[in-house]
Amino acid sequence: MSSAEAAAPDVSIVLPVYNGAAFVEERVGALCDFLETSGLRYEVIAVDDGSGDDSAERIRRLDRVHTRVLHRRRNEGKYAAIAAGMAECRGGCRIFTDSDLPYDLSALPRMVQLVLGRGFHVVIGDRTLPGSSYTEHLGPVRWFATRLFTLFVRLFVTGGVPDTQCGLKAFRADVARHLFPLLRERGFAGDVEILYIALKHNLAIRRLPARLVFQGRSSVRPVRDGLSMLGAIVALPGRWRAGAYASPELEALGRDDIEAGGA
Numbered sequence: 450m451s452s453a454e455a456a457a458p459d460v461s462i463v464l465p466v467y468n469g470a471a472f473v474e475e476r477v478g479a480l481c482d483f484l485e486t487s488g489l490r491y492e493v494i495a496v497d498d499g500s501g502d503d504s505a506e507r508i509r510r511l512d513r514v515h516t517r518v519l520h521r522r523r524n525e526g527k528y529a530a531i532a533a534g535m536a537e538c539r540g541g542c543r544i545f546t547d548s549d550l551p552y553d554l555s556a557l558p559r560m561v562q563l564v565l566g567r568g569f570h571v572v573i574g575d576r577t578l579p580g581s582s583y584t585e586h587l588g589p590v591r592w593f594a595t596r597l598f599t600l601f602v603r604l605f606v607t608g609g610v611p612d613t614q615c616g617l618k619a620f621r622a623d624v625a626r627h628l629f630p631l632l633r634e635r636g637f638a639g640d641v642e643i644l645y646i647a648l649k650h651n652l653a654i655r656r657l658p659a660r661l662v663f664q665g666r667s668s669v670r671p672v673r674d675g676l677s678m679l680g681a682i683v684a685l686p687g688r689w690r691a692g693a694y695a696s697p698e699l700e701a702l703g704r705d706d707i708e709a710g711g712a
């Protein structure tokens with residue numbers, strides 16, 4: 450093992466940040482405090498996606514160890530930021546979560562254990578599992594759009610994954626390295642696309658209950674984002690057939706024999 454590999458952190462946390470000035474210092478600070486006491490070797494990569502506020506500066510001013518900020522000048526979307534952050538990660542387990550850290554942080558070491566200890570390729574938060582708590586208040590339009598979207602996704606794309614949109618997903622380093630460069634979607638549809646590609650390559654996906662503990666202001670525009678997500682989703686099967694998601698590495702990983710059940 451080279452010295453660079455020996456020094457690699459256990460976990461990298463990627464935070465896509467967009468106009469989070471109201472909460473980002475407190476939430477990123479809480480994340481760093483948590484990670485410091487977790488015993489994990491970690492790095493945090495916050496990716497500011499052309500925010501119109503001083504989110505990036507606020508995170509920089511926290512001046513926390515193992516934490517850096519990437520700044521993108523133009524707002525390109527949540528998944529553009531996540532993919533840029535993932536490209537910089539060195540951890541054995543690479544996690545992204547929303548920058549308001551909405552989910553109980555105890556999920557993080559659990560995900561690391563499932564990825565590094567048990568070898569799962571992908572571990573996702575799932576708000577439909579028993580043990581989840583999801584009390585997010587949704588307005589009526591968002592509520593309806595979410596129901597319709599979920600039904601659509603279930604029917605057409607990811608039969609085995611009831612909750613594609615939870616902002617808490619972990620990837621084994623080798624999986625992340627080959628999966629993220631295949632993504633075409635830049636916005637919220639990336640959640641569906643990444644799971645679609647993972648399922649197509651028969652990767653081992655483990656679901657974990659997600660407990661919502663904090664909710665920042667939502668930037669989702671239900672009608673506009675919902676329609677653009679539906680448009681993105683109908684394009685996935687055609688792209689697969691055209692070979693856009695072909696990857697010999699992911700295909701080989703899909704043949705891994707990952708032990709089921711247990712811890």
Ligand SMILES: Nc1nc2c(ncn2[C@@H]2O[C@H](COP(=O)(O)OP(=O)(O)O)[C@@H](O)[C@H]2O)c(=O)[nH]1
Nearest residue numbers: 465466467498526527530547548549667668669
């Ligand atoms: N990089 C980037 N992140 C975004 C953008 N829009 C939302 N996000 C991030 O995506 C996450 C979820 O967004 P949010 O507005 O809270 O959506 P909701 O929780 O699903 O209602 C948060 O971490 C946001 O910072 C964007 O345009 N660019």
Ligand SMILES: [Mg+2]
Nearest residue numbers: 547665666667
């Ligand atoms: Mg949110």
